[in-house]
Amino acid sequence: MPPLVKDAKIERHTLSVLVDNEAGVLARVIALFSARGYNIESLTVAEVDQAVHTSRITVVTTGTAMMIEQIKAQLDRLVPVHKVVDLTVEHDAVEREMALVKVAGTGEKRVEAMRLSDIFRARVIDTTHTSFIFEISGAPSKLDKFIDLMRPLGLVDVSRTGVVAIARGPEGM
Amino acid sequence: MPAPKTATPTANEPRDAKTAPGRVMDGAHMVVQALVDQGVEVIFGYPGGAVLPIYDALFEDERIRHVLVRHEQGATHAAEGYARSSGRPGVVLVTSGPGATNAVTGLTDALMDSIPLVCLTGQVATHLIGSDAFQECDTVGITRPCTKHNYLVKDVNDLARVIHEAFYVATSGRPGPVVVDIPKDIQFQQGPYTGPSQVRHRTYRPRVKGDYARIQEAVELMAHAKRPIFYTGGGVINSGPAASQLLRELVRLTGFPVTSTLMGLGAYPAHDPQWLGMLGMHGTYEANMAMHDCDVMINIGARFDDRVTGKLDEFSPGSKKIHVDIDPSSINKNVHADVPIVGDVAHVLEDMVRIWKARNAHPDKAAMASWWGAIEGWRGRKSLAFKNSSTIIKPQYAVQRLYELTKDRDVYITTEVGQHQMWAAQHYHFEEPNRWMTSGGLGTMGYGLPAAVGVQMAHPKSLVIDIAGEASVLMTMQEMSTAVQHDLPIKIFILNNEYMGMVRQWQQLLHGGRYSHSYTASLPDFVKLAEAYGCVGLRAKTPDELDGKILEMIETDKPVIFDCLVDKHENCYPMIPSGRAHNEMILGDAEDQPGVTEEGKMLV
Numbered sequence: 090m091p092p093l094v095k096d097a098k099i100e101r102h103t104l105s106v107l108v109d110n111e112a113g114v115l116a117r118v119i120a121l122f123s124a125r126g127y128n129i130e131s132l133t134v135a136e137v138d139q140a141v142h143t144s145r146i147t148v149v150t151t152g153t154a155m156m157i158e159q160i161k162a163q164l165d166r167l168v169p170v171h172k173v174v175d176l177t178v179e180h181d182a183v184e185r186e187m188a189l190v191k192v193a194g195t196g197e198k199r200v201e202a203m204r205l206s207d208i209f210r211a212r213v214i215d216t217t218h219t220s221f222i223f224e225i226s227g228a229p230s231k232l233d234k235f236i237d238l239m240r241p242l243g244l245v246d247v248s249r250t251g252v253v254a255i256a257r258g259p260e261g262m
Numbered sequence: 263m264p265a266p267k268t269a270t271p272t273a274n275e276p277r278d279a280k281t282a283p284g285r286v287m288d289g290a291h292m293v294v295q296a297l298v299d300q301g302v303e304v305i306f307g308y309p310g311g312a313v314l315p316i317y318d319a320l321f322e323d324e325r326i327r328h329v330l331v332r333h334e335q336g337a338t339h340a341a342e343g344y345a346r347s348s349g350r351p352g353v354v355l356v357t358s359g360p361g362a363t364n365a366v367t368g369l370t371d372a373l374m375d376s377i378p379l380v381c382l383t384g385q386v387a388t389h390l391i392g393s394d395a396f397q398e399c400d401t402v403g404i405t406r407p408c409t410k411h412n413y414l415v416k417d418v419n420d421l422a423r424v425i426h427e428a429f430y431v432a433t434s435g436r437p438g439p440v441v442v443d444i445p446k447d448i449q450f451q452q453g454p455y456t457g458p459s460q461v462r463h464r465t466y467r468p469r470v471k472g473d474y475a476r477i478q479e480a481v482e483l484m485a486h487a488k489r490p491i492f493y494t495g496g497g498v499i500n501s502g503p504a505a506s507q508l509l510r511e512l513v514r515l516t517g518f519p520v521t522s523t524l525m526g527l528g529a530y531p532a533h534d535p536q537w538l539g540m541l542g543m544h545g546t547y548e549a550n551m552a553m554h555d556c557d558v559m560i561n562i563g564a565r566f567d568d569r570v571t572g573k574l575d576e577f578s579p580g581s582k583k584i585h586v587d588i589d590p591s592s593i594n595k596n597v598h599a600d601v602p603i604v605g606d607v608a609h610v611l612e613d614m615v616r617i618w619k620a621r622n623a624h625p626d627k628a629a630m631a632s633w634w635g636a637i638e639g640w641r642g643r644k645s646l647a648f649k650n651s652s653t654i655i656k657p658q659y660a661v662q663r664l665y666e667l668t669k670d671r672d673v674y675i676t677t678e679v680g681q682h683q684m685w686a687a688q689h690y691h692f693e694e695p696n697r698w699m700t701s702g703g704l705g706t707m708g709y710g711l712p713a714a715v716g717v718q719m720a721h722p723k724s725l726v727i728d729i730a731g732e733a734s735v736l737m738t739m740q741e742m743s744t745a746v747q748h749d750l751p752i753k754i755f756i757l758n759n760e761y762m763g764m765v766r767q768w769q770q771l772l773h774g775g776r777y778s779h780s781y782t783a784s785l786p787d788f789v790k791l792a793e794a795y796g797c798v799g800l801r802a803k804t805p806d807e808l809d810g811k812i813l814e815m816i817e818t819d820k821p822v823i824f825d826c827l828v829d830k831h832e833n834c835y836p837m838i839p840s841g842r843a844h845n846e847m848i849l850g851d852a853e854d855q856p857g858v859t860e861e862g863k864m865l866v
Contacts, residue, residue, distance in 0.1 A: 117406060162593070
């Protein structure tokens with residue numbers, strides 16, 4: 090969709106969406122983004138309250154301020170959506186992501202991978218004589234950096250969770 | 263014109279007292295019971311394998327009348343016509359697979375125009391879902407983007423609740439279509455029935471009351487306006503008859519001019535001097551010029567659609583904009599609102615009227631006089647004028663005569679989509695809401711005939727006319743058979759120019775007069791076609807026989823197809839070419855007309 094204000098700045102926002110955990114709810118959210126041409130940088134979802142069957146979707150999206158407003162309004166309009174919160178604007182929030190990183194190699198490279206993982210506080214969760222799987226969590230930028238460093242050392246596979254986020258302070262969503 | 267019929271007070275109220283909730287019954291009977299408890303009297307449908315149990319439950323049931331259509335698209339449009347003209351939700355019942363996919367066009371149409379529909383679709387048995395069974399399709403997947411909400415019922419214990427929820431969702435907030443997909447085995451299973459009063463939706467509570475401080479701010483802006491205009495839309499109609507009454511009160515209190523979108527026609531009476539006519543691509547010169555030059559725009563239940571705004575960055579450049587809409591996502595979508603008010607039109611208008619009166623507001627008299635002076639100047643341009651002929655029927659003249667000969671009757675008008683639709687909007691004048699049924703957002707050719715079927719079901723004694731084009735009407739012509747079967751004396755008034763007129767007009771204006779595939783050779787003989795269907799066919803070829811034939815049509819107590827042979831090359835004016843602003847209209851008689859820009863050619 091065309092931005093209403095020409096040359097408006099593209100912003101990156103993290104939205105938290107509380108939804109009923111019913112069939113098709115994730116498809117609704119994703120279809121909304123694709124149908125209206127919005128971007129999804131990452132999206133995570135899991136049930137957060139089994140007693141009342143609610144799930145929390147964390148979606149990182151980009152767009153102009155007006156597009157982000159529109160995305161929030163469109164999300165809020167979906168019938169199974171309880172609440173939409175813009176963690177980038179409305180709250181001071183913490184964001185974390187986890188990655189599993191498989192690195193294969195021997196000799197000096199293997200030692201260097203191990204040394205770097207220590208600096209990044211990554212944990213080794215599987216190993217063979219020729220490979221490691223590291224578990225690392227933190228801000229997405231930290232994960233990016235770690236993965237970049239692993240590339241010349243024999244990076245084989247990466248699996249990332251996408252961002253989860255929560256507002257700081259005592260209040261709930 | 264008599265007051266429109268509205269739903270009887272009991273119609274939408276739960277009737278569970280009579281039905282003893284908790285009674286065990288099978289899914290199919292639960293469906294019928296739920297419809298009865300929702301006050302449904304009429305459904306539009308087509309049977310098939312996956313809904314046979316529901317049809318069995320309907321067999322000889324006196325409480326619900328079923329209208330058998332000839333194609334499922336017809337059922338959805340008929341339900342739209344029923345809903346739009348009565349203020350009650352329209353109900354559709356179709357089978358799985360092709361039954362559901364055929365309904366998609368009507369569901370999308372209802373979504374775009376905010377029409378409350380509940381569409382029940384049959385589905386293959388739950389154990390067959392996903393196996394590519396006969397007449398299986400992913401109905402909830404296919405209809406997810408074209409419904410307000412949809413459900414697949416996998417447990418008979420949820421069935422009654424889901425149907426009641428579907429009615430609540432379809433009719434609350436911004437109305438829209440809701441699909442309930444019911445597998446065949448669920449229709450056979452036994453379960454306890456749940457009444458409507460036991461059902462409360464977990465999350466969905468649209469806000470109806472507008473923010474009071476914002477409304478005060480809006481009234482303040484209005485009170486100091488020098489060049490104000492009301493820009494009203496389908497939301498006024500959807501909000502119910504009270505909203506139209508309140509709009510009239512507020513417009514008269516303020517003395518401001520009022521224009522409306524295609525969807526909002528009838529909310530404000532067309533005979534009134536404060537009425538400027540429709541705005542937008544084929545709106546009047548005075549409405550569009552006033553929108554362009556205004557300093558305060560009061561948008562009541564309209565959505566700044568591209569047919570209305572024209573070129574966005576030149577849309578009403580000097581105005582402060584108040585936007586009242588029940589859907590928060592409509593606000594700031596296309597046009598920035600200075601005073602956004604989320605709420606139901608009737609609720610907000612009520613507050614506006616109260617605050618205006620309490621404030622004892624009096625707009626600047628001199629400014630208003632000069633504003634009305636400017637408007638009178640634009641009105642003097644007579645943008646709807648056309649050159650009439652004594653030998654050939656001009657389509658505008660046909661609509662004018664139809665209006666003159668039917669305006670004192672209890673009449674409902676539907677249309678198809680194209681030039682005839684715009685001529686109908688320009689030259690047929692509406693005094694009351696719910697009298698005008700047209701496909702605005704989606705622009706669905708083939709809407710009008712089945713919609714007329716639905717309207718006539720809601721208003722059996724009224725005169726229901728589909729102002730049609732010959733190309734559109736052929737898309738759903740088979741529904742004449744429905745009209746005949748159910749004794750619905752609808753009148754199909756075809757402005758026959760043998761072209762897809764609007765396509766032809768755009769090809770003339772944008773594509774160098776290369777009329778690529780917009781001429782329909784070998785059209786049927788509509789009079790004989792009418793006879794084949796068992797209804798009455800009439801034809802008018804010259805202006806002098808038009809009135810007589812129209813009267814004959816009105817007097818005929820059966821469905822009529824009226825073949826009105828009109829000028830084949832008439833264009834619909836005035837017109838804002840694509841990509842142009844409101845003050846760059848083409849008028850029918852102007853010499854130096856602004857053409858379409860290269861950028862405009864990209865637009866629809």
